[in-house]
Amino acid sequence: MPEYCTVEAAMEVVGGKWKMAILKHLTDGPHRFGELKRALPSITQRMLTRQLRELEADGIVLRTVYPQVPPKVEYSLTAIGTSLEDVVRRLEEWGAWYREQRLP
8 A cells, every 4th residue: 555545544534624723722621612613713613513523433532421401512632632732733833834934
């Protein structure tokens, strides 16, 4: 199997506009849906829900529902998700560097 397939596999799980941004916020610890929505004001509620469900299905994010009224739901990184923390940090650093290079 060619090496590029592993990059494609990774991008299938964490690719797209929002997933890495969501993961960046979850590296700080568990967050509720509303907290994530406020942290990412450009994302629609529908897209945030979809991205969280996909990350959960891929074993990156854990969704914990607390049995209380009103219901409380928190999202956190799984062990697999935690393994992405260095990748998230490095991408954040690269993004800052790239932004500096592109500004006149």
